[in-house]
Amino acid sequence: xxxxxxxxxxxxxxxxxxxxxxxxxxxxxxxxxxxxxxxxxxxxxxxxxxxxxxxxxxxxxxxxxxxxxxxxxxxxxxxxxxxxxxxxxxxxxxxxxxxxxxxxxxxxxxxxxxxxxxxxxxxxxxxxxxxxxxxxxxxxxxxxxxxxxxxxxxxxxxxxxxxxxxxxxxxxxxxxxxxxxxxxxxxxxxxxxxxxxxxxxxxxxxxxxxxxxxxxxxxxxxxxxxxxxxxxxxxxxxxxxxxxxxxxxxxxxxxxxxxxxxxxxxxx
Amino acid sequence: xxxxxxxxxxxxxxxxxxxxxxxxxxxxxxxxxxxxxxxxxxxxxxxxxxxxxxxxxxxxxxxxxxxxxxxxxxxxxxxxxxxxxxxxxxxxxxxxxxxxxxxxxxxxxxxxxxxxxxxxxxxxxxxxxxxxxxxxxxxxxxxxxxxxxxxxxxxxxxxxxxxxxxxxxxxxxxxxxxxxxxxxxxxxxxxxxxxxxxxxxxxxxxxxxxxxxxxxxxxxxxxxxx
Numbered sequence: 244x245x246x247x248x249x250x251x252x253x254x255x256x257x258x259x260x261x262x263x264x265x266x267x268x269x270x271x272x273x274x275x276x277x278x279x280x281x282x283x284x285x286x287x288x289x290x291x292x293x294x295x296x297x298x299x300x301x302x303x304x305x306x307x308x309x310x311x312x313x314x315x316x317x318x319x320x321x322x323x324x325x326x327x328x329x330x331x332x333x334x335x336x337x338x339x340x341x342x343x344x345x346x347x348x349x350x351x352x353x354x355x356x357x358x359x360x361x362x363x364x365x366x367x368x369x370x371x372x373x374x375x376x377x378x379x380x381x382x383x384x385x386x387x388x389x390x391x392x393x394x395x396x397x398x399x400x401x402x403x404x405x406x407x408x409x410x411x412x413x414x415x416x417x418x419x420x421x422x423x424x425x426x427x428x429x430x431x432x433x434x435x436x437x438x439x440x441x442x443x444x445x446x447x448x449x450x451x452x453x454x455x456x457x458x459x460x461x462x463x464x465x466x467x468x469x470x471x472x473x474x475x476x477x478x479x480x481x482x483x484x485x486x487x488x489x490x491x492x493x494x495x496x497x498x499x500x501x502x503x504x505x506x507x508x509x510x511x
Numbered sequence: 512x513x514x515x516x517x518x519x520x521x522x523x524x525x526x527x528x529x530x531x532x533x534x535x536x537x538x539x540x541x542x543x544x545x546x547x548x549x550x551x552x553x554x555x556x557x558x559x560x561x562x563x564x565x566x567x568x569x570x571x572x573x574x575x576x577x578x579x580x581x582x583x584x585x586x587x588x589x590x591x592x593x594x595x596x597x598x599x600x601x602x603x604x605x606x607x608x609x610x611x612x613x614x615x616x617x618x619x620x621x622x623x624x625x626x627x628x629x630x631x632x633x634x635x636x637x638x639x640x641x642x643x644x645x646x647x648x649x650x651x652x653x654x655x656x657x658x659x660x661x662x663x664x665x666x667x668x669x670x671x672x673x674x675x676x677x678x679x680x681x682x683x684x685x686x687x688x689x690x691x692x693x694x695x696x697x698x699x700x701x702x703x704x705x706x707x708x709x710x711x712x713x714x715x716x717x718x719x720x721x722x723x724x725x726x727x728x729x730x731x732x733x734x735x736x737x
């Protein structure tokens with residue numbers, strides 16, 4: 244991913260998170276819990292129609308959260324589900340999934356057929372991946388990153404880990420910028436497409452140089468932390484407050500999950 | 512090698528969360544004991560470093576590109592326990608904030624990349640570079656071997672996770688519920704691409720970075736390996 248598209252996507256995600264949609268209105272902790280429960284439900288469900296109904300629910304949530312549906316479909320289909328589609332394709336054939344033949348063809352004594360079990364295996368695999376990815380991306384598009392990381396505290400994730408993750412997130416931007424500037428400097432001096440061997444050396448030198456800079460940056464960061472009152476124990480400044488709508492949403496999702504799992508298992 | 516949501520069933524996801532939990536606890540305790548207070552930001556910086564390495568495309572013969580995981584490099588530079596935490600944080604950020612790699616599969620992904628790859632790579636590096644000086648060529652070769660072998664062992668572990676899904680989760684009429692390929696397909700497919708392409712990318716990047724640091728900042732190689 245190019246640095247420019249990386250920054251563009253991040254800025255757009257932050258812009259989506261600041262809109263006044265349904266999911267943006269929810270308390271980040273409840274929202275994280277709801278999305279995690281939905282992903283868990285998608286994982287546990289054994290029925291393709293049940294998972295498909297969860298996918299439709301996800302699309303409904305994205306619309307109610309003022310996310311452009313075309314953007315959302317593009318963002319969720321590329322790259323993982325599209326990749327999974329190619330992975331799933333061979334599974335529809337009898338050589339991978341034997342079973343009841345739907346369509347077959349043969350040549351020179353070799354017969355290849357598409358089986359009902361194969362189609363269902365590939366279908367349920369694809370829709371499960373797509374739905375899970377869609378829910379997670381919906382979470383990232385409707386929650387500010389800082390709030391999302393702080394919300395992890397409800398899962399009893401130690402504050403030190405949350406702080407490290409938050410700091411890591413900020414450094415990623417700095418490092419991407421450093422790498423981008425270095426490449427730009429190399430390009431402006433070289434001016435031609437480099438042979439792959441030289442290209443590998445440049446990537447490795449970039450990584451080595453980045454580590455060198457990162458290591459020396461550590462001291463400056465620690466001094467900055469001390470100057471802002473860090474005493475060795477990380478503290479969270481953001482306090483969450485759940486409203487009635489948050490609890491009602493959680494209740495509604497719990498009912499939906501119970502129904503989906505029950506109806507899916509009983510084959511209704 | 513990042514396993515997305517939907518590829519693994521609940522049993523596998525649950526087991527690997529359970530396996531990783533004590534590893535994370537031990538890693539936190541060891542790192543807290545060995546890391547000086549002023550080095551606290553180093554973990555975050557190392558995690559961001561690990562994340563960015565995964566973004567860098569390395570040119571490979573034929574005009575294509577691949578990317579390194581950088582877990583072995585992190586292990587050599589930080590030591591295995593700190594690297595375990597750094598790679599875990601990088602994977603969590605990828606999964607949660609960028610939607611790359613599954614939430615339900617974080618335990619499995621961390622087992623492969625933050626545990627298997629980190630520890631196998633670290634100890635192979637220590638064995639092959641045993642007794643060598645900081646600027647020795649043996650360290651460069653050891654880093655390359657460790658990168659190649661550790662990535663392939665981690666890929667094998669990932670392939671086994673994929674391959675056992677049809678055995679664990681199948682309907683009565685033979686329909687797979689998660690990853691549809693058994694061990695006979697998953698292992699050759701995963702190992703083939705890693706043995707032939709990605710393993711070499713990891714080996715070359717790890718070895719060249721060690722070579723660069725030997726020349727430019729040898730003190731960093733002395734600090735991390737302990």
